[in-house]
Amino acid sequence: VVTFGGGHMYVSQSTRAARYGGNLDYYNSYAQRGQPADRHEVATELLAVFPNVGKVRLLRSWGGVMDMSMDGSPIITTGPLPGMYLNTGWCYGGFKATPGSGWCFAHTMVHDQPHPLNAAFTLERFHHGRPIDEKGAGPTPRLH
Amino acid sequence: MLIPCPVCGPRDHGEFTYGGDATVVRPDVSDGDSGRWAQYVYDRGNPRGAHREFWHHVHGCRQWMAVERDTLTHDVGGAELVGAWAGRES
Numbered sequence: 100v101v102t103f104g105g106g107h108m109y110v111s112q113s114t115r116a117a118r119y120g121g122n123l124d125y126y127n128s129y130a131q132r133g134q135p136a137d138r139h140e141v142a143t144e145l146l147a148v149f150p151n152v153g154k155v156r157l158l159r160s161w162g163g164v165m166d167m168s169m170d171g172s173p174i175i176t177t178g179p180l181p182g183m184y185l186n187t188g189w190c191y192g193g194f195k196a197t198p199g200s201g202w203c204f205a206h207t208m209v210h211d212q213p214h215p216l217n218a219a220f221t222l223e224r225f226h227h228g229r230p231i232d233e234k235g236a237g238p239t240p241r242l243h
Numbered sequence: 244m245l246i247p248c249p250v251c252g253p254r255d256h257g258e259f260t261y262g263g264d265a266t267v268v269r270p271d272v273s274d275g276d277s278g279r280w281a282q283y284v285y286d287r288g289n290p291r292g293a294h295r296e297f298w299h300h301v302h303g304c305r306q307w308m309a310v311e312r313d314t315l316t317h318d319v320g321g322a323e324l325v326g327a328w329a330g331r332e333s
Contacts, residue, residue, distance in 0.1 A: 126261040129291045225285040
């Protein structure tokens with residue numbers, strides 16, 4: 100996977116095609132279809148890195164719902180109900196499946212309490228005045 | 244998606260910046276209850292359907308407006324000015 104910091108763009112190549120993305124709508128939406136302007140912007144970012152793919156045709160595009168949190172950090176914690184565990188709020192990072200967070204989440208479920216590594220990633224942190232706002236962007240999901 | 248700006252008429256949403264849920268009410272400045280302030284800052288209904296929300300016509304007339312939009316279909320209903328220009332739609 101090739102990514103770059105000037106935007107959200109990443110690209111990977113399979114034997115038959117390349118897969119690239121992505122962008123946010125920046126407003127609440129359950130439409131799951133994306134916007135033509137965003138498809139254009141992401142394609143523009145891809146061409147900025149790999150101008151040689153300019154003649155490649157777009158086969159499919161995908162739009163989905165992202166679980167944006169209010170501080171840009173995930174929620175990996177015991178749930179408000181017994182036997183309930185939360186692993187959400189990863190924004191568009193797509194790291195839900197990373198081994199490290201999975202290991203912490205498994206530890207949380209087995210012991211019914213979080214590992215020290217994810218102890219701060221609670222659901223209550225917002226109401227307790229302890230958000231994990233790494234960018235200092237404030238409680239505005241589209242800015243994370 | 245077209246937003247019916249009360250000043251400029253229907254314009255592409257790319258000219259606007261999103262301002263979030265317009266139904267959230269700021270507590271009174273004398274309110275000492277931290278729970279209500281946390282609710283105001285962090286808690287949102289995030290409904291799937293009708294949503295009243297702020298948009299700023301930043302690349303147009305630069306006015307803030309409250310827009311009725313369906314978050315599932317992106318159907319946009321009415322828009323009205325808020326703040327100092329509220330109620331002064333042409």
